[in-house]
Amino acid sequence: MTNSDRTPFFTPVLIAGSLILMTGFAIRASFGVFQIPIAEEFGWLRSDFSLAIAVQNLAWGIGQPIFGAIAEKFGDRRAIILGALTYALGLVLSSYATSPGEHQLLEILVGFGVAGTGFGVILAMVGRAASEEHRSLTLGVATAAGSMGQVIGAPIAEYLLGFMNWSGVFVVFAVVIIAALMLVPFLRAPRMASKAELEESMSEILGKAFRDPSFTLIFLGFFSCGYQLAFVTAHFPAFVTEACSAIAPTSNLAALGITTTSRLGAVAISLVGLANIAGTILAGYLGKTFVRKYLLAIIYTGRTIVAGAFILLPMTPVTVLIFSGAMGFLWLATVPLTSGLIGYIYGMRYMGTLYGIVFFSHQIGSFLGVWLGGKLFDIYGNYNAVWWVGVGVGAFSAIISLPIKEVPLRNRVAA
Numbered sequence: 001m002t003n004s005d006r007t008p009f010f011t012p013v014l015i016a017g018s019l020i021l022m023t024g025f026a027i028r029a030s031f032g033v034f035q036i037p038i039a040e041e042f043g044w045l046r047s048d049f050s051l052a053i054a055v056q057n058l059a060w061g062i063g064q065p066i067f068g069a070i071a072e073k074f075g076d077r078r079a080i081i082l083g084a085l086t087y088a089l090g091l092v093l094s095s096y097a098t099s100p101g102e103h104q105l106l107e108i109l110v111g112f113g114v115a116g117t118g119f120g121v122i123l124a125m126v127g128r129a130a131s132e133e134h135r136s137l138t139l140g141v142a143t144a145a146g147s148m149g150q151v152i153g154a155p156i157a158e159y160l161l162g163f164m165n166w167s168g169v170f171v172v173f174a175v176v177i178i179a180a181l182m183l184v185p186f187l188r189a190p191r192m193a194s195k196a197e198l199e200e201s202m203s204e205i206l207g208k209a210f211r212d213p214s215f216t217l218i219f220l221g222f223f224s225c226g227y228q229l230a231f232v233t234a235h236f237p238a239f240v241t242e243a244c245s246a247i248a249p250t251s252n253l254a255a256l257g258i259t260t261t262s263r264l265g266a267v268a269i270s271l272v273g274l275a276n277i278a279g280t281i282l283a284g285y286l287g288k289t290f291v292r293k294y295l296l297a298i299i300y301t302g303r304t305i306v307a308g309a310f311i312l313l314p315m316t317p318v319t320v321l322i323f324s325g326a327m328g329f330l331w332l333a334t335v336p337l338t339s340g341l342i343g344y345i346y347g348m349r350y351m352g353t354l355y356g357i358v359f360f361s362h363q364i365g366s367f368l369g370v371w372l373g374g375k376l377f378d379i380y381g382n383y384n385a386v387w388w389v390g391v392g393v394g395a396f397s398a399i400i401s402l403p404i405k406e407v408p409l410r411n412r413v414a415a
Contacts, residue, residue, distance in 0.1 A: 009130075009134050009137075009138065011129050011130070012186040012187075012188070013125055013126055013129035013186070013187055013188065014126050014129065014130070014138055014141065014142060015186070016183040016184075016186035016187050017122040017125055017126050017142055017145075017187060018126075018141065018142050018145030019145065019180070019183055020080065020117055020122060020180050020183055021117070021118065021119070021122055021142060021143075021145045021146040021149065022145045022146060022148045022149040022152075023117075023149060023176060023177060023180040024087065024113075024114055024117040024118055024146075024149065024177060024180070025118075025146040025147070025149030025150055025153065026148075026149035026150070026152050026153035026156065026176075027087075027091070027149075027153060027173045027176065027177060028056075028114050028149075028153070028233075029149060029150040029153040029154060029233055029269065029273065030153040030154050030156065030157035030173075031053050031056070031233070031234060032053075032154065032233050032234045032235060032236060032237045032238065032265075032269065033154050033157040033158050033161070033237055033265075033266060033269075034049070034157070034166050034169075035049055035050070035234070035235070035237065035238045036237075036238055036241065036262075037161060037166045038103075038166055041166070042098065042099075044100055045374070045378050046238070046374045046377050046378055047371070047374035047375045047377070047378045048100035048103075048374070049100070049103060049374070050234060050235070050370055050371055050373055050374025050375070050377075051100065051104055051370075051371055051374065052100065052103040052104045052106075052107045053107065053230075053234045053370045054230075054234075054366070054367045054368075054369075054370035054371035054374075055104045055105075055107045055108060055111065055367070056107035056108070056110050056111040056114070057111060057226070057230050057363050057366030057367050057370055058111065058363055058364065058366070058367040059107065059108040059109075059110070059111025059112055059115075060111040060112070060114045060115045060118070060363050060366070061111075061115075061226075061359060061360040061361075061362060061363020061364060061366065061367070062111075062112075062115075062360065062363070063111060063112040063114075063115030063116065064115045064118070064119075064120040064355075064356035064357075064359045064360060064363070065120070065353055065356030065357045065359070065360060066112075066115070066356070067079050067082075067083060067112075067115045067116045067120060067121050067352075067356065068120045068121060068124065068352030068353040068354075068355065068356035069202070069352075069353050069356075070082070071120075071121045071124065071125075071352050072124075072202070072349075072350060072352055072353060076121055076124070076125045076187060077184050077187050079116055079121050080116060080117055080121060080122070080181075080184055080187065081181060081184060082116055083112070083113050083114075083115060083116010083117040083118075083121070084113065084116065084117055084177050084178060084180060084181050085113075085178075086109055086112050086113040086116060087109075087110060087112075087113020087114065087116070087117060087174075087177045088113070088174040088175075088177050088178050089109055089113075089174075090106055090107065090108070090109030090110035090111075090112070090113055091110060091113075091170045091171070091173050091174040091177070092170070092171060092174045093106045093109065094106045094107065094109075094110065094170055095166075095167035095168070095170035095171050095174075096167070113177070115356075117177070117180070118146075119143070119146070119335060119339070119355070119359065120352050120355050120356040120359055121352055122142060123139055123142055123143070123335075123339050123351075123352075123355065124348075124351045124352030124355065125187060126138055126139060126142045127139055127339070127340075127343055127348060127351060128348055128351075133288075135340065135343070136284050136285070136287035136288045136336060136340045137281070137284045137285050137287075137288060138284070139284055139287075139335070139336035139339055139340055140280050140281045140282075140283055140284015140285060140287070140336040141281055141284065142336075143280045143284070143332050143335040143336050144276065144277040144278075144280040144281050144284075144332075146332065146335075147273040147274070147276035147277050147280060147328075147331065147332055148273065148277060149273070150233075150269065150270065150272060150273025150276070151270045151273035151274045151277075152270070152273075153269075153273075154237065154266045154269040154270055155266050155267070155270055157169055157266075158262075158263070158266045160172060200347075200349065200350075202350055202353060205346060205347070205349070205350050205354070206350070206353070206354070206357075208346070208409055209346055209354055209357075209409075212345075212405075212409060213403075213405075214345065214403075214404045214405045214406075215345075215346075215354075215358075217400050217401065217403060217404050218338060218341060218342065218358055218404060219357070219358050219361045220361060220397075220400055221296065221300070221338075221397040221400050221401050222334070222338060222358050222359065222361045222362040222365070222397075223361045223362065223364060223365040223393060223397065224300065224303075224365060224390070224393035224394045224396060224397040225300075225334045225362055225365065225397070226361070226362035226363055226364065226365030226366035226369065227365035227366065227368055227369040227389070227390055227393050228303060228307065228365075228369065228390045228393075228394060229331065229332075229366065229369075230365070230366030230367070230369040230370045231369035231370060231372075231373050231386060231387075231390060232269075232272065232327070233269065234369075234370040234373060235370070235373040235374070235377075235383060236265060236268060236269060237262070237265030237266055237268070237269060238265065239265070239383050240261055240264055240265035240268055240315075240320055241260075241261045241262045241264075241265050242261075243315055243382070243383075244261045244264060244315050244316065244317060244320055258317070261317075264317055264320060264321075267321075268320050268321065268323075268324040269324075271321060271324040271325055271328060272324045272325075272327060272328035272331055273328060273331070274328065275324070275325045275326075275327075275328030275329045275331070276328045276329065276330075276331035276332050276333070278329060279328065279329035279330055279331060279332075279333045280331070280332050280333050280335065280336060282333070283295060283299070283333035283334075283336055283337055284336040284337075284340075287336060287337050287340050291406055292337045292340060292341045292344075292406060293341070293401050293402065293404040293406050294401075294402075295337050296334060296337050296338070296341075296397075296398075296401040297398045297399075297401040297402055298398075299330050299333050299334055299337075300334070300394050300395070300397040300398035300401065301394075301395070301398040302326075302330045303327065303330050303394045304391055304394035304395045304398065306323065306326045306327050306330070307327070307387065307390055307391050307394065308391045310323040310327075311384065311387050311388070311391075338355075338358065339351070339355050341404070341406065342354050342355050342358060344406070344408060345405075345406065345407070345408055345409050346409055347408075347409075347410070365393070369386070369390065372386045372389065373386045
């Protein structure tokens with residue numbers, strides 16, 4: 001009997017890990033909804049809270065390899081518990097922040113919390129618990145669960161803002177992420193690695209990866225993914241609220257309950273997440289059969305075309321929803337392919353740490369996408385410049401994905 005015969009697809013690790021990802025990402029994806037309420041309460045510039053979200057993304061990137069190493073040294077579940085507690089502490093303290101500096105400082109804790117409950121730790125667990133046959137699709141399903149969090153996060157935040165101040169919503173979210181720890185007992189992932197991988201130290205595999213040009217290309221390519229995703233998550237609700245034409249009371253959108261551009265912005269973020277569920281699962285499925293680097297190049301090219309077309313066309317409620325669906329289909333589709341590529345080339349033993357390092361590039365892009373969005377908006381009064389930068393870096397990532405050598409490093413060394 002083969003390992004793939006013995007290992008079911010829907011393991012407890014996949015189910016529990018997916019639910020934790022969904023919870024953490026629901027909270028993280030809602031931060032764009034707080035842009036206008038917080039700025040209006042304190043009279044801040046758009047760049048002030050944008051920088052706080054940017055710091056959160058950068059801290060997430062710095063924390064990802066750290067939590068990956070903690071998981072591989074002390075255990076996955078301990079890393080997740082530490083991450084959730086840090087997440088909750090950051091949210092509660094942020095609810096009392098009254099100055100831009102306080103928010104920006106405390107978002108470091110939130111960012112580290114996202115890292116401890118996010119992709120780096122949980123995808124590594126899910127990947128190890130899956131058979132080689134199921135691994136790519138399993139990573140896609142877990143990533144799609146994060147997207148489901150995006151579907152529900154922004155509307156829930158907007159709904160709660162109708163009953164309480166933004167600070168109260170932060171406290172509610174802190175309670176929710178602590179409650180997610182009830183799933184931790186189900187996270188028991190085996191160490192599915194070859195004997196040779198188990199004998200390698202972390203420093204040895206890191207040294208091999210850093211000397212491999214393909215690792216550098218993967219690292220650089222992930223930058224645009226972070227830039228585009230973070231910019232849209234943090235600024236798109238405000239962008240739509242301010243720049244989109246009014247919704248006619250007699251329109252079909254109004255009949256669906258979308259009566260304001262503010263509501264349209266929140267729904268757009270949800271639609272991105274909803275479309276991404278299908279796109280990410282499809283990417284994971286295709287990653288079982290097709291060359292991953294070519295799939296990555298196709299996704300980055302698709303994002304470039306969709307973003308360019310959207311900014312060139314007149315913005316209407318309909319084009320907003322079309323863009324959200326198209327971009328959403330490509331949204332996190334890079335994650336199962338990138339994480340699967342790392343596991344395939346460098347092995348599963350230290351996948352969490354290696355993916356965390358690559359993810360740092362993603363979060364550098366996230367920092368710049370969020371911060372530049374606010375900064376350039378304050379300078380020019382619109383998002384056009386930062387949007388076109390996103391189009392350019394997307395094209396760059398598509399090109400540099402092509403030279404990646406998609407061959408296990410051990411096979412290349414042996415040859």
